[in-house]
Amino acid sequence: MNQKVILITGASSGIGKETARKLLAEGHTVYAAARRVEQMRDLQEAGAIVVPLDMAKEETIRACVDRVIGERGRIDALFNNAGFGLYGSVEEVSIDDARYQFEVNLFGLARLTQLVVPHMRARRSGIIINTSSVGGKIYTPLGAWYHATKHALEGWSDCLRIELKPFGIDVVVVEPGIIVTSFGSVMSAPLLKQSGSGPYKELARSVAQTTENAYRAGGGSSPAVVANAVSRAIAARKPKIRYAVGKMAKPLIWLRKCVGDRTFDRLVMSQVK
Numbered sequence: 001m002n003q004k005v006i007l008i009t010g011a012s013s014g015i016g017k018e019t020a021r022k023l024l025a026e027g028h029t030v031y032a033a034a035r036r037v038e039q040m041r042d043l044q045e046a047g048a049i050v051v052p053l054d055m056a057k058e059e060t061i062r063a064c065v066d067r068v069i070g071e072r073g074r075i076d077a078l079f080n081n082a083g084f085g086l087y088g089s090v091e092e093v094s095i096d097d098a099r100y101q102f103e104v105n106l107f108g109l110a111r112l113t114q115l116v117v118p119h120m121r122a123r124r125s126g127i128i129i130n131t132s133s134v135g136g137k138i139y140t141p142l143g144a145w146y147h148a149t150k151h152a153l154e155g156w157s158d159c160l161r162i163e164l165k166p167f168g169i170d171v172v173v174v175e176p177g178i179i180v181t182s183f184g185s186v187m188s189a190p191l192l193k194q195s196g197s198g199p200y201k202e203l204a205r206s207v208a209q210t211t212e213n214a215y216r217a218g219g220g221s222s223p224a225v226v227a228n229a230v231s232r233a234i235a236a237r238k239p240k241i242r243y244a245v246g247k248m249a250k251p252l253i254w255l256r257k258c259v260g261d262r263t264f265d266r267l268v269m270s271q272v273k
Contacts, residue, residue, distance in 0.1 A: 004234060005072045007031045007064070009053060009112065010082030012039040014181035015131065018223035019079060019230050020048055026231065031068050034082065055082050055108030056100065065115040074123060077234050078116050080109045081131040085146040085187045087207065088194025097194075098145045105149035110156065117164065124168040127239065129230055130157050134177045134249045138256045140268055142195060142207050161241065172233045173242045177249030178220035188212055206272045221246035 006023055010016035011032035017040070020032045024047050032043045033053035044050045051067060054060045068075055086093065086101040113128060120126030135143065136150035154173060161171035188208040195204040213219060225245045233239040244250050256264060 003027055003029060004076035005029045005031070005068065005074055006077040006079065006234070007033060007068055007075050007116070008079040008081060009033050009055065009109075010131075011043065011048075012036040014183070015176065015179060015223045015226045016079075016081040017043065019081070019227040021046065022224070022227040022231055023234070024048055028234075029072065031064075033064050053082070055112070056103045058111065061108060061112050062115060065112065065119075069119055075116050075119055075126065077127045077129065078113065079129045079131075079230055080113065081129075082109070083131060083149070085135075085143070085183060087142050087146060087187050087191040088204070089142055089198070089200045090144045092195050092198055092200070093145055101145045102149055102152075105146075106152050106156065109153070113160070117169070120169050121164070121167045126168070127170040127172060127234060128160070128164075129172045129174060129233055131226075132157070132173050132175050134175050134244065134246075134252050136173075136175060137253045138264070138268075140207070141203055141272060142191060142200065170233075170239050171241075172239050174226060174229055174233075175242060175244040175249055175253070176226050177244070177246035177252065178214050179223055179226060179246045180215060180220045181223060183211075183215055203272065210272045219247075 006028050008016055008020050008030060011020045012034035016034065020030050020043050024030050030048045031051055032040050032048040033051040034040060035052065035054050037050055037052050040050045051064050052060060053064045083105040086097060109130065130153055132153050133150045135147050136154040139147045157171055157173045164171060188211060191204055191208050195201065229243040229245045233243065244253055
């Protein structure tokens with residue numbers, strides 16, 4: 001098997017951790033990066049090289065890339081998976097919080113990619129896989145800032161793909177649907193803090209409850225479906241440009257394409273009443 005050097009961000013839980021496990025089992029060299037280093041001890045025991053990384057801090061981004069290149073001389077695959085969902089009304093979420101959402105979900109990812117690309121370009125090979133979301137194609141109430149980052153990532157990835165194609169570098173977007181991770185519970189508490197007592201409180205409480213129900217065990221797909229897609233993309237001679245995987249991913253994307261905005265508005269709002 002062609003062993004690759006792979007850097008995964010957001011590897012301390014959920015999709016990132018599951019993908020790291022799978023790629024390690026396949027015999028690849030995996031650098032698992034995240035802020036919460038203590039939550040990656042199991043990956044370290046399984047053979048991963050654990051690296052501290054804060055997507056909002058330039059110095060840790062640079063140190064992460066420098067370490068991989070210094071130790072291995074190359075990065076064959078970059079899985080940009082770190083991110084979080086900031087929910088709350090546009091009126092009530094502070095611009096500082098909104099900027100931080102973009103810093104983690106887009107600008108930190110972009111800076112890491114900027115530092116990796118020259119090494120891939122020099123070798124005229126590599127693959128960059130970006131975790132978007134079905135939320136990069138649709139929208140949900142009180143998710144303006146989160147959806148804005150994912151919609152931006154979709155367009156950013158498309159431009160990057162055509163820029164890097166002449167250098168033999170593939171750019172892939174993964175669009176998970178409902179995946180059983182901590183997303184629901186992690187999103188709900190800040191949502192209620194932001195908008196749970198103001199003019200949007202009824203909607204906020206409904207969105208929080210609906211989201212928690214959707215993401216609890218049995219309500220979505222295993223993170224393994226995303227890990228499998230990432231594995232296929234890395235192994236493929238010609239990977240697909242997009243992998244929509246997990247519960248409701250393909251139906252929601254299809255529905256958004258096929259109905260008008262007002263109809264989609266009604267369908268979305270019918271799920272949170």
